[in-house]
Every structure is written in C-alpha cells, then in structure tokens.
Amino acid sequence: MADGDAVTADAGKGGAGKGGATGFWAPGSRILWRYRENAGARFHIARPVTVVRDDPEVLAVWMAPGTECVRPVLADGTPVHLEPLASRYTRPRTVQRDRWFGTGVLKLARPGEPWSVWLFWEPGWRFKNWYVNLEEPLARWAGGVDSEDHFLDISVHPDRSWHWRDEDEFAQAQLDGLVGVELAERVGQAGQRAVEAIRAWGSPFSDGWERWRPDPSWTVPPLPEDWDRTPARMSS
Secondary structure, eight states, X not given: OHHHHHHHHHHTTTOOOGGGOOOOOOTTXXXXXXXXXXXXXXXXXXXXXEEEEESSSOEEEEEOTTOEEEEEEETTSOBGGGSOHHHHTTSOEEEEEEEOOSSOEEEEEOXXXXXXXXXXXXXXXXEEEEEEEEEOXXXXXXXXXXXXXXXXXXXXXXXXXXXXXXXXXXXXXXXXXXXXXXXXHHHHHHHHHHHHHHHHTOTTTTTTGGGOXXXXXXXXOOOOTTTTOOOOBOOO
C-alpha cells in the first residue's frame, strides 16, 4: 500500500554497517516508533517520526504536530486516561487512529538504555521540559524501533529540578498483573539510574537539544496501513 511503501522505503536509508552490525538511518529518514501492549504481544502505540540523528551514541527523532498515530482506547472508544485508575488496566481495549495535536516532540534514546528522553516546547518554541520515559531498551528493525512502556516517568525542568510522574499508575499496573515483581524491581533500578543521570546533568540534558529546530523542508510522515506488522529484526 502507498503509505506503507513510503515509510518502508525511507526507513531503509543507512543500510547495514560493516561486519553485519546494525546500520544507521540517515537524517530525514521516516521510521515508526512503536510500543507493545503491557503483558501482551500486540502493538497499541505507533508514531511515524523523522530521524534527526542516528549513530552509536543516540537515536534522535522528531514527531511533528499533526502526525497521525495509533493509540489505545477502551473498547467503547473512551480515552484511557478518563477511566478510573482501579479499572483502567482491566477493561477491554482496542486501538484508534488519531493525531498528535500538541507541539512537536523530540525523542532521544541511547542504545541499550531502559528509558528515552523526550523534549517538549510551548507554542513559539519556548522550551517546557524534558520527560524521561522508562521503557524497555529500543529494539531496532528495518522500519523503526519497538519498546514496551513501564508506566513510571520523570519530569525534568529547565532549572534542573525534577519529580516522579505516574507512580500511581505504576503501582496499579503491579496490582493488575501487568508488571511482575522482577520487572518492577528492574524499573525501579532504572529509575534510580535515570535520577543519577539527571543529578549529574550529563547527556542528553547538557547537550543543548532544547535549541534544536526541525528542518523546514520536512513533511509529516504518513502512518502506514501495516503499522502493526511483525518484522524480522535487524542484525546486531
């Protein structure tokens, strides 16, 4: 299908590195950033993004305003965040196509790290905050990257202050069996390492990404019809 061809063709830029190592996408390539459902195998979040930078240090991508995405909703179409927490993760769900109507988001992920860092701006490019999203390390494939969200997050502000987010959701996910004891321990440890990185104010917080701006020639990537396909993994 046309949309799928557009994303797949662009995602192939960069090729494979020497010795069978995973290749890197060239700036401007279009890929998918996806999340599997918790304690499941299906994808329930898919976001077409444009590659800003991809190398052994970091994958940086831009999700533009107006991007068509896939997000989870309750089976009756109710937005997940409107459901009371006690039943939020136990009621039947489906997925829905929607658009990202906020300002754009710059996402940064370092290889093997159990979190990604997102940058948000207010209208007019006034920097708002960094957002540390605890998750499985990204798994690369020819058309993009896949992960699983771990509920717990951290907001980091321009004055270097920070605070935990969604601790209640993390606790509820454990009660509902979406996060087991071993995983909860791993997530907690990852969160503490993320806090150490924030306190040290190292990369990516000190790298000046808040001054970055997208290439004005970039258009919004389309959402492919086969956004939930199960691809063969790229070699590592």
